[in-house]
Amino acid sequence: MSLGWSVWPQGLTSRLVLVLVLVMTAQFLVAGLLISGDESKIQREDIGRRIAEQVTVAERLIESVPSGQRRELAQALSTQHLEFRLVDEPVSRAAGRQSEMLRYLEADIFAWEPSLQEAGLWIALEDRKELSLDSYLTGSVEIGDGSWLAFRTREPVTNWRWAAFTLLRVGLVAIVIFGTAAVLVRTLNRPLVRLAESASLIGTDARIHFDEKTGPRELRRVSEALNAMQDRVDDVLLQRTRALAAVGHDMRTPLARIRLRIARIEDRVEREAAEHDVEIMGHMLQELLEYFDTDDPAPRTRTDLASLCRTICDGFEDLGNPVGYSGPDRLIAQVHHVGLRRAIENLVDNAVDHGTSRGIVLRADDDMIRITVADNGPGIPEEEFQRLMRPFERMDKARGEANGGIGLGLAITARVAELHGGRLVLRNREPNGLAATIELPVCDEPSA
């Protein structure tokens, strides 16, 4: 495969077209050869018969008149096609070219009029013009009194024009067939191209349903297979998610027992440490279960984002971590309220962990709403941006995870942004700090 890589085109259409070109060329050559072979045979026989008949008639007529009148008669017998002369010597055998075609022609003539062979007929090809492919036939036959009837064709007998014309016709047919076939290949290929485009979307977002009704049977089978495959993948994922969620739910009961038992620990320091541990475990479970919930959001509702941001800021301030708010007093948008709230809270959580000062900035223009959470912390190396937005990815240990998250915070936020048709954009600030922006396209549809 690697050898022919540069010649062999990548696309199926191009490959099929290339195959077509090769097939059509072969067809053209073979058909051209066969047809021109046949045609030249028919033509040759035709010429042979004409010459045989005319020469025979001329010979007999000339022999039937006295010698004195023969010369004039010979000229009078000349036709548009054949010119007759009476000569004293046979046409020299060296006068013209011999060829294989000539041998066959001779055989044709003798087959038609065997008497001509006895009369010593000899024919040759004669090139009258230089640099021309046209050849003329010349020849002579003996007449009883020692004179010779010489003849020559007035038209060229070689058939290169015919051959060229035949090849041209065969070639035209080949081109028409090739053009039609190329268009058909493209049409046939279109469902496949479409299928490939849809297939490349599998796993990126929502379920892709393959509905191949017009394409060939094989493609319909492929699309059915892809649907079935998606079903199986979804099923496996769903079962995994359910299993994980069930474990998450089940763990809450023993955790609740521990939480109640801890209350009886006498040593205050130990008790508070244990309470903190249980709290962290609770957070982890919460984060995990929220991540699973993100994919199944409640419908969008008309929500005032300004009060949402303010409520989040106030909540953090009440816990001793002031967060500034900058933005309008009202900004209404169609959003998944719970999801978006969690998304912003996750960003503020990170900002509180990594910076000493942080704020939420809410901005909107005609088609985009931007909710930016900025801090003055150390920021994140740019090459880590994409990784950290994936689930279960965390910063390295050195940066620490103060709140004991399990690396789902940014993933949840990114997922929520995607659910709104938007995205999460991370950017380092000058001179230091991180700005995380949830970009939401403005959406007026209530249930999009």
Place this chain on the structure above:
Amino acid sequence: MELPARGQRLALIEDDGPLRMLLARCIRENGFEVASFCSAAEFAASSLADLTHLDLIILDIMLPGSNGIDVCRKIRQTSKIPIIFISARASQTDRIVGLEIGADDYLVKPVDPDELIARIRAVLRRADGHAGQDSEPAGAMLYFDGWRLDPRRRELFAPEGERISVSEAEFDLLVTLASMPQRVVSRALLLENSRGRQSGQGDRSVDVLISRLRQKLGSASNGADMIRTVRGLGYVFVPEVTR
């Protein structure tokens, strides 16, 4: 306003034995009487099932046999007895379903013991407050000046239908105020009714919550503040409230 008196009796329905025991002990140590049951059927078969000698029910949602949601729905057909859910399910949907079928509160495991007791007290207090006014169903929708306040789902909507976010404490405070319109409500009562979440922060926190609420509510259609300060006494919720 009575404080939780001795002798208030709670029913606890929870299928996990050790947790049931621990919860019962925790509740008992805080001065309540508790009867524990491991399933809805066991509760239904008991002498307490007619609810007349009960003040509050704590229900786990995932129970063997008929689950907590069904039990709550059945009880609500005949009684307004306070019900608190304790559940391992933390999603907003679960919470909303729980509150919509008539539970008074919804707690997620693991429950902080102090939080649980605070919620029990708050729910009992609210039930007490409504005891004299049976005609007003607790949790019915409140309407004022085009606004809509949904105590069940804990949601607030502005006149044009957009949801306005408020914190839990702000919400409790607004419900208290809107339940007693055109009357002076004292800081002390407001503080007591805001679920004891911000205990220890004193009167100032009520002022802070009020100022945050004012900012979110904006001014009423006639241009005045919806919440008016009555110096030295408390606050008055000015708009007319309908249910």
